[in-house]
Amino acid sequence: MAVADPGFDLALAKLTPERIEQVINSVLSQAVAERMKLFLKTCVHCGLCADACHTYLSRNRDPDFAPVAKVRDTLGVMLKKKGRVSPEFMKNAARVAFIECGGCRRCSMYCPFGIDIATMIMTIRRICSLLGMVPQFIQDTTNSHSATSNQMWVQPDDWIDTVMWQEEDAQLEVAGLRIPLDKEGAEVMYSVIAPEPKVMAQLIANIAVLMTVAKVDWTMPSADGWDNSNMAMFSGDLEIMGRIEREHWERALELRVGKMVMGECGHAYRGAVYDGPKWLGWQGPPLPMVHAVELYYDLLREGRIEITDKLTEPVTIQDPCNIVRGRGLHEKLRYVVHALCDNVVEMDPKFEHNYCCAAGGGIINCGAPWKMARLKSIKIKATQLKKTGASLCITPCHNCHHGVVDIIGHYHIDMRTSFLIELIVKQMKIPEGLGV
Amino acid sequence: MTERETERETGREKWNWDVGSRNVADLGKLRAAYTDVHELTVSADGERVAAPVVAEDGSFRVAVNGEVWETELEKAWHLKFTPDDRLTALVRVDDMWTVAVEGELWEQRYPFAWNTKFSADGRTIAVQIKAGMEYSLCINDKPWDRNFLSIRNYALSDDGRRAAALVQVVELVTADTETFAEGTWSVAVDSETWDEKFIGVWAPVISPDGEHVAVQTRTERFAYTIALDGAPWESRYGCVWEPGFRPRGEGLLAPVRTGASWSLAEDGEPLWKTPYVQLWYVRFSPAGERVAAVVATDFGRWTVAVDDRPWGCTFGDVVMAPVFSTDGKRVAAAVRHEGRWTVAVDGEPWSHWFDTVWDPVVGAGRGPVLAKVKNQGAYGLAVDGRVGAQRYEHLWDPTFSPDGDKVLIRGVQSGKYIRRVVLTEELG
Numbered sequence: 001m002a003v004a005d006p007g008f009d010l011a012l013a014k015l016t017p018e019r020i021e022q023v024i025n026s027v028l029s030q031a032v033a034e035r036m037k038l039f040l041k042t043c044v045h046c047g048l049c050a051d052a053c054h055t056y057l058s059r060n061r062d063p064d065f066a067p068v069a070k071v072r073d074t075l076g077v078m079l080k081k082k083g084r085v086s087p088e089f090m091k092n093a094a095r096v097a098f099i100e101c102g103g104c105r106r107c108s109m110y111c112p113f114g115i116d117i118a119t120m121i122m123t124i125r126r127i128c129s130l131l132g133m134v135p136q137f138i139q140d141t142t143n144s145h146s147a148t149s150n151q152m153w154v155q156p157d158d159w160i161d162t163v164m165w166q167e168e169d170a171q172l173e174v175a176g177l178r179i180p181l182d183k184e185g186a187e188v189m190y191s192v193i194a195p196e197p198k199v200m201a202q203l204i205a206n207i208a209v210l211m212t213v214a215k216v217d218w219t220m221p222s223a224d225g226w227d228n229s230n231m232a233m234f235s236g237d238l239e240i241m242g243r244i245e246r247e248h249w250e251r252a253l254e255l256r257v258g259k260m261v262m263g264e265c266g267h268a269y270r271g272a273v274y275d276g277p278k279w280l281g282w283q284g285p286p287l288p289m290v291h292a293v294e295l296y297y298d299l300l301r302e303g304r305i306e307i308t309d310k311l312t313e314p315v316t317i318q319d320p321c322n323i324v325r326g327r328g329l330h331e332k333l334r335y336v337v338h339a340l341c342d343n344v345v346e347m348d349p350k351f352e353h354n355y356c357c358a359a360g361g362g363i364i365n366c367g368a369p370w371k372m373a374r375l376k377s378i379k380i381k382a383t384q385l386k387k388t389g390a391s392l393c394i395t396p397c398h399n400c401h402h403g404v405v406d407i408i409g410h411y412h413i414d415m416r417t418s419f420l421i422e423l424i425v426k427q428m429k430i431p432e433g434l435g436v
Numbered sequence: 437m438t439e440r441e442t443e444r445e446t447g448r449e450k451w452n453w454d455v456g457s458r459n460v461a462d463l464g465k466l467r468a469a470y471t472d473v474h475e476l477t478v479s480a481d482g483e484r485v486a487a488p489v490v491a492e493d494g495s496f497r498v499a500v501n502g503e504v505w506e507t508e509l510e511k512a513w514h515l516k517f518t519p520d521d522r523l524t525a526l527v528r529v530d531d532m533w534t535v536a537v538e539g540e541l542w543e544q545r546y547p548f549a550w551n552t553k554f555s556a557d558g559r560t561i562a563v564q565i566k567a568g569m570e571y572s573l574c575i576n577d578k579p580w581d582r583n584f585l586s587i588r589n590y591a592l593s594d595d596g597r598r599a600a601a602l603v604q605v606v607e608l609v610t611a612d613t614e615t616f617a618e619g620t621w622s623v624a625v626d627s628e629t630w631d632e633k634f635i636g637v638w639a640p641v642i643s644p645d646g647e648h649v650a651v652q653t654r655t656e657r658f659a660y661t662i663a664l665d666g667a668p669w670e671s672r673y674g675c676v677w678e679p680g681f682r683p684r685g686e687g688l689l690a691p692v693r694t695g696a697s698w699s700l701a702e703d704g705e706p707l708w709k710t711p712y713v714q715l716w717y718v719r720f721s722p723a724g725e726r727v728a729a730v731v732a733t734d735f736g737r738w739t740v741a742v743d744d745r746p747w748g749c750t751f752g753d754v755v756m757a758p759v760f761s762t763d764g765k766r767v768a769a770a771v772r773h774e775g776r777w778t779v780a781v782d783g784e785p786w787s788h789w790f791d792t793v794w795d796p797v798v799g800a801g802r803g804p805v806l807a808k809v810k811n812q813g814a815y816g817l818a819v820d821g822r823v824g825a826q827r828y829e830h831l832w833d834p835t836f837s838p839d840g841d842k843v844l845i846r847g848v849q850s851g852k853y854i855r856r857v858v859l860t861e862e863l864g
Contacts, residue, residue, distance in 0.1 A: 140611040146636045155586060157548035157566045183475055239675045256792045281714035283736030286754035
């Protein structure tokens with residue numbers, strides 16, 4: 001049964017073949033088209049990308065869901081027909097690009113030629129975005145980024161008030177705790193994604209506890225730019241993507257912090273380190289960017305925090321694509337998890353070979369209409385999770401966290417999820433002088 | 437002129453420019469008296485140092501040169517001195533927020549108040565406020581007569597008579613992408629909204645004479661331009677950055693993106709001819725005849741262009757906003773390359789590099805260029821790239837005397853806030 005999504009259906013009514021042709025050809029300018037053609041031409045149909053794709057594997061190896069098919073049947077046709085495709089064709093291409101691929105890049109890793117299928121999918125999303133054919137909920141998130149610089153319509157006062165509220169809450173646990181706002185010259189600027197102040201405010205208190213115990217000289221910005229998330233990157237609105245990444249980095253640069261540390265989020269890392277800077281003309285982030293996993297690793301290695309209680313229950317680890325396949329943080333992640341847990345049961349496969357959660361890449365942000373399609377496409381992860389026998393899955397990424405929550409609910413797996421910071425603050429020693 | 441630069445200019449000739457060093461406040465005593473002392477704020481003339489302090493019972497006060505305001509507060513933060521040297525703070529009392537000026541609280545109280553701004557002379561103090569579930573501005577303790585669904589940011593004119601805010605004027609229900617695309621944002625000037633609605637509005641600026649307001653606008657999903665007094669430029673661009681009025685008000689400039697290149701436009705027409713990979717932070721010389729901007733001449737190669745002529749040297753990490761000398765003849769900027777910071781002056785980087793460098797201070801003539809720098813956790817004052825023997829636990833930007841012969845240094849050494857005036861010729 002076709003899924004109703006106003007983002008697709010309303011756009012369909014407005015599209016004309018002429019407009020589609022014009023937009024496709026504007027995006028597939030000669031250089032881009034040649035690159036895409038080369039990717040498609042290089043493909044020898046070996047099928048390794050198919051076996052790498054969780055969607056294909058989860059959908060009974062239906063060849064329509066193989067990565068090569070996803071791009072051949074969409075971008076390949078656009079190129080072949082020089083943009084002369086129908087509105088209905090575009091609707092299907094949008095569904096494939098937004099719902100059936102999250103750009104996890106597992107397929108590219110297994111491709112013997114390194115064909116960058118995720119980039120091709122993102123090119124389709126760009127075309128769809130220019131045509132106004134974007135799933136309603138991720139478009140709404142992008143609209144929020146545009147209007148408010150954060151992804152959840154958080155008002156400026158709500159952000160500051162929430163930080164202050166979390167500071168006061170955390171002071172009940174740790175004496176002298178602070179969340180210094182706008183502190184110039186701090187060693188670290190910490191940034192979060194908007195769901196934290198909106199619905200998971202405790203995570204802000206948690207990081208404040210950690211920073212205080214570890215004696216990190218840190219700050220958070222009070223002005224827009226505090227949110228490091230970037231759904232515009234995934235909806236194909238590159239102008240808004242660049243705008244919010246600029247604002248994010250401007251806060252850190254204005255404060256002249258030593259480095260930026262971001263919370264447990266994968267896509268935000270990608271946006272701040274790769275896609276955002278590239279669009280803005282930076283070779284890389286203008287200041288060092290450290291993911292929370294790296295911060296925890298450093299603090300543990302340097303003895304700045306001490307773990308006194310370790311979990312004994314079986315625990316498994318979800319490897320977020322953007323910080324493991326994209327950044328190689330799997331060993332540091334293991335170091336942190338093993339510091340917290342005695343009984344770690346690895347998923348099979350693991351590390352950069354691990355399967356995506358199917359929530360990243362903006363898929364979960366496409367919202368309720370597509371939830372069942374998403375969960376159908378991630379059956380392989382459910383099987384993988386069940387096999388571990390673990391009762392806890394550590395998910396150091398917001399998308400992974402919610403994606404795995406959905407998977408264990410849908411597939412009735414007796415498992416719960418946790419961010420690392422939630423375990424760290426429960427299991428680390430609060431020095432005597434800081435006890436309340 | 438930025439707020440920071442304005443602060444430096446205001447009343448400087450009246451400051452005490454006697455050469456010498458003075459301990460203004462013993463911060464150690466303050467720290468011993470209170471459970472916590474938050475971040476310090478220093479007046480432009482260096483005569484006062486202030487900080488929120490927390491008593492054992494968790495109550496807040498504001499300490500100035502070691503003396504505390506009488507009023508007990510539930511919270512105090514965002515301490516700022518006005519250009520006319522009045523200390524302001526955002527404070528919470530009885531679970532309501534307001535502005536405190538030299539210890540006196542405004543009568544108006546709100547569920548939240550934030551983002552303090554001042555006019556150039558300091559007489560006007562404004563904040564954003566939350567009133568009920570709506571938003572507005574409160575200026576000199578008087579709220580606008582109209583509230584809005586949201587206010588994202590605002591600007592004050594130099595003379596403080598005008599205020600312009602980015603306002604949401606159409607209510608949106610969850611995921612109403614169609615209405616959003618029709619335009620739900622506008623600009624309110626002195627609480628009156630423009631007739632035009634836009635998909636997006638950013639970075640309001642008011643002309644030096646206070647007569648005109650300009651913003652970046654998003655007119656369609658993928659079309660951006662600059663709107664002046666509610667009227668968008670005819671040209672549409674792939675993206676735009678913050679506009680700026682020439683100091684004498686005879687032109688409105690903005691970086692604009694066409695295709696994959698950035699350039700500088702004036703009043704909707706091309707001004708600079710060179711296409712850049714990036715162009716932002718447009719700054720004017722004090723008289724307005726020269727224009728400088730940060731540009732990327734190639735991917736990942738950053739520098740400053742003055743009147744469309746990029747410096748010969750480029751930097752890999754970042755270049756901060758250019759700073760003109762007071763006579764407009766020199767341009768300097770903080771730059772970062774391969775993980776280290778320095779200052780480049782007229783295209784020549786200093787020979788010494790630092791962990792961090794703040795924006796340079798450039799006097800008139802051939803005098804030295806100064807910058808606050810940080811190395812291995814200690815602050816110092818760099819003079820043409822060389823740091824003297826003095827090290828500070830905290831340091832604020834240096835300030836030249838009006839004749840440029842002396843420099844005011846404001847810093848913390850050995851737990852004491854020190855005000856120091858030195859002869860410029862003896863620096864370095």
